Amino acid sequence: MARCASSPRLFVKPTCFCSSSATQPWRTSFHEIQAAMKSGATLGLSHGFLLGHLDSIGERFRPDISVILVAPKGMGPSVRRLYVQGREQNGAGINCSFAVHQDVDGRATDLAIGWAVAIGAPFTFQTTLRNEYRSDIFGERGILLGAVHGIVESLFRRYRDRGIADEEAFIRACESITGPISQTISKRGILAVYEDLKEEDRRIFAEAYAASYVPAFDILIECYEDVESGNEIKSVIQAVRRHPRIPMGKIDTTHMWDVGKRVRAKRGRIPVDPFTAGVYIATMMAQIDVLLEKGHVLSEIINESVIESVDSLNPYMHARGVSYMVDNCSTTARLGARKWAPRFDYNLMQQSYVKCDGKEGGVSACRPFPF
Incomplete structure (x- = not known):
């Protein structure tokens, strides 16, 4: 029975x-x-x-x-x-x-x-039961949900600060990831995103990648070790205890996501922004490297870092925005995305983008571009 x-x-x-x-x-x-x-x-x-x-x-x-x-x-x-x-x-x-x-x-x-x-x-x-929960809880906080949320929020502000109009900033920061970048990775792999770029765009991609890898890895290795030690699971249990008093708030009511609704209503052809692609793929590769370092098998690594991201989750954000992606997931995932997205946002703004803008002496000391 x-x-x-x-x-x-x-x-x-x-x-x-x-x-x-x-x-x-x-x-x-x-x-x-x-x-x-x-x-x-x-x-x-x-x-x-x-x-x-x-x-x-x-x-x-x-x-x-x-x-x-x-x-x-x-x-x-x-x-x-x-x-x-x-x-x-x-x-x-x-x-x-x-x-x-x-x-x-x-x-x-x-x-x-x-x-x-x-x-x-x-x-x-x-896999093993222990490796499954470690890679899964970590992945949700990383590129699957939390990191991609932090990336698109930080890029939207960066593009607006550089004088780009709201709707174009959203297309570059978010639509580029959830549309052509995800589709290319799904059908032809990560390297194809770079290979499809023109020469000047490859240079921009490489600078963004080199400047973003270490700040992303910094957050990801901390997150994995919080899951590994049990601290992140304790945090989830404590948060669930607080929910009757303090429910989870909404995450798509800011100006950026209002702009996104307008963009989706009249969506046309979406170009790949090379800077966005470099930041996103640097974070994806950093997550892959953390899981490799921690002894996970490649099939699990690619599913938790690439396939689930571009084939299962990003299409939800592409359809209706970040809340539709995050809040269709488990309580554990929803809590983790809310907790870690701001960490990626902060590290990229404070450490990555300033290097690319020449305020920290360029990107020569950053992670070399591997392609």
Whole structure:
């Protein structure tokens, strides 16, 4: 008997319990769920957050149950929409990672892969439960949500400060990323963005990249180590406790996002801004390098830093703005994006753009451009 539920009251002694519950229900009901499971049962998770919480409080899963993970690399609405689309279009679906944390009967791997197939994953790659929650929680705060939000906000102000009209500033700062840059990366890879540029634009790209890599890496390595140590998970749990008193605020009511509505209403051809491309790709590469340094496998790194960004999340911002992207995600992701986006904004404004504008002696001491 297999059950998928959000409350332990919905099952009695199952052989397989699969849950996609949010952060707070799992934290508060975990012991009740474990107690209700019979020996030899399988606990299926769609996110590794629970293990991160258990790590932070020094607890473990029961040793007599199997624990597996199947984690779609996209937000819930995308998983469902592409699953349904798969009836007509072969290959539609969201890539998944899978992990076997405990296997008490030798069947856990088969169950995990079968679960991934059942939800329509075109590609499924192996990870560990611990690496999944670290890369996933980190990635949301990085290029997937938090970093890209900080990038577009800082670039919009920079372009306006240089005398560019509001709508053009939005196109350069945001539309360029969510439109042609994401589309090129999705279809032909990161390098193709640079190769498609004219010679002068390549120089601008290289300067922006060299000036932005280290400031982005600085925030990203700090963020990863906050996740790794358990501090970021504790921060999420504390924030959720505060929500009845202080709910999350809106993030798309500023002038920039009002301009974005006007731009989307009359959207035409969107050019690639080379400076924007350099900043964005420097941050993406910095995230890739952090995950490499921390020992993650390449399939996980590329999914958490590139594929999920350009194929799953950026299209939501392209359609309706930053809140539509961020606030369709989990509570953990929404909190992290709000917390870390200002850090990227600040570091890029204070350390990257001033170098490119000649106020800090140029970019000779920055990260060399690798292409």
